Amino acid sequence: MPTPLDELIEALRCLPGVGARSAQRMAHHLLQRERRGAQRLARAIEAALTTLTHCARCNAFSETTVCARCSDPARDATLVCVVESPADMEAIEQTHSYRGLYYVLMGRLSPLDGIGPKELELERLLERLAAPEVREVVLATNFTNEGEATAHWIAERVRARGLAVTRLARGVPLGGELEYVDPATVAHALIDRRRLDAT
Amino acid sequence: MPTPLDELIEALRCLPGVGARSAQRMAHHLLQRERRGAQRLARAIEAALTTLTHCARCNAFSETTVCARCSDPARDATLVCVVESPADMEAIEQTHSYRGLYYVLMGRLSPLDGIGPKELELERLLERLAAPEVREVVLATNFTNEGEATAHWIAERVRARGLAVTRLARGVPLGGELEYVDPATVAHALIDRRRLDAT
Ligand SMILES: [Zn+2]
Numbered sequence: 001m002p003t004p005l006d007e008l009i010e011a012l013r014c015l016p017g018v019g020a021r022s023a024q025r026m027a028h029h030l031l032q033r034e035r036r037g038a039q040r041l042a043r044a045i046e047a048a049l050t051t052l053t054h055c056a057r058c059n060a061f062s063e064t065t066v067c068a069r070c071s072d073p074a075r076d077a078t079l080v081c082v083v084e085s086p087a088d089m090e091a092i093e094q095t096h097s098y099r100g101l102y103y104v105l106m107g108r109l110s111p112l113d114g115i116g117p118k119e120l121e122l123e124r125l126l127e128r129l130a131a132p133e134v135r136e137v138v139l140a141t142n143f144t145n146e147g148e149a150t151a152h153w154i155a156e157r158v159r160a161r162g163l164a165v166t167r168l169a170r171g172v173p174l175g176g177e178l179e180y181v182d183p184a185t186v187a188h189a190l191i192d193r194r195r196l197d198a199t
Numbered sequence: 200m201p202t203p204l205d206e207l208i209e210a211l212r213c214l215p216g217v218g219a220r221s222a223q224r225m226a227h228h229l230l231q232r233e234r235r236g237a238q239r240l241a242r243a244i245e246a247a248l249t250t251l252t253h254c255a256r257c258n259a260f261s262e263t264t265v266c267a268r269c270s271d272p273a274r275d276a277t278l279v280c281v282v283e284s285p286a287d288m289e290a291i292e293q294t295h296s297y298r299g300l301y302y303v304l305m306g307r308l309s310p311l312d313g314i315g316p317k318e319l320e321l322e323r324l325l326e327r328l329a330a331p332e333v334r335e336v337v338l339a340t341n342f343t344n345e346g347e348a349t350a351h352w353i354a355e356r357v358r359a360r361g362l363a364v365t366r367l368a369r370g371v372p373l374g375g376e377l378e379y380v381d382p383a384t385v386a387h388a389l390i391d392r393r394r395l396d397a398t
């Protein structure tokens with residue numbers, strides 16, 4: 001029969017990137033030096049599991065049926081930005097240069113992992129985008145093969161409905177020196193080059 | 200007010216080696232893909248916190264006042280091996296070449312972190328070693344500066360009481376090629392060289 005220590009070590013392995021050895025180290029640390037933190041963690045997990053659901057509009061984690069961001073009348077409801085994860089949404093929020101709404105996919109198309117349009121519930125996204133106020137869909141999935149394929153899938157369906165579809169620009173990062181930026185990025189920066197209008 | 204998600208992310212940061220970004224990733228993973236694992240983790244933490252204590256003899260985590268290993272009459276009670284952590288104890292057990300008992304320090308002397316003999320409760324170790332059946336103390340703290348200092352501190356006190364004190368041998372690892380082993384290790388292997396007796 002596994003001891004409570006064995007059980008704790010095994011349970012910690014459900015965390016992403018935690019193998020047998022680091023689960024052991026974590027368990028010892030919690031029991032030896034972080035009993036208060038451990039208690040807090042157990043309670044936080046319970047609280048999150050019982051109180052958090054997905055926002056009916058943006059699919060992000062929320063305590064309420066519709067989250068505070070989606071309910072904010074100051075945001076531009078004609079724009080919906082599609083991201084893979086809550087972390088990506090926060091990355092865009094931190095730019096302070098986007099005032100529209102979001103839709104969080106909670107993943108990306110990944111046929112090798114068995115994640116297709118059905119598993120990602122992309123029909124739910126399309127329903128959300130069918131709201132009459134929506135004018136433009138900003139695709140902000142990652143610039144990986146899977147992120148690009150996901151953006152492509154969505155773009156095709158959304159365009160067919162007559163909505164404007166945009167994608168974040170690819171290009172040289174701020175402060176990037178061409179000499180040190182990888183060639184594929186420079187190539188994309190060339191393709192996506194913008195006309196500089198006289199100001 | 201922090202949301203349950205913020206609180207979960209913050210609570211996960213008490214795990215060793217988990218920063219803001221990976222805590223966020225872990226929280227999303229638990230809520231999105233591992234709700235069952237998360238539930239199990241919360242329960243395992245609670246169970247471990249309430250049922251595990253330190254063995255009165257070896258100081259390792261135990262559900263009972265004296266752990267199964269310390270209560271095993273098949274083990275050689277004249278030998279006590281001193282290790283820094285439960286993981287080190289398991290590493291020695293896995294060699295299947297030690298049949299004595301253990302004492303787990305749950306740390307090491309580390310003046311810079313404010314961990315001295317008092318914080319490590321080294322008096323408890325000395326009391327344990329005062330048991331009449333103990334003949335030899337095998338020092339198996341790590342071969343780091345702190346582990347060596349800890350071994351040195353213990354060795355001085357234990358020798359004064361007339362017990363035999365030994366230390367794990369330093370040397371070239373099995374399969375190690377001298378050319379690729381670091382020079383300090385080779386130096387130690389020279390210092391600790393053993394006479395090969397005719398067999
Ligand atoms: Zn929302």
Ligand SMILES: [Zn+2]
Pocket residue numbers: 254255256257258259261265266267268269270
């Ligand atoms: Zn014990």
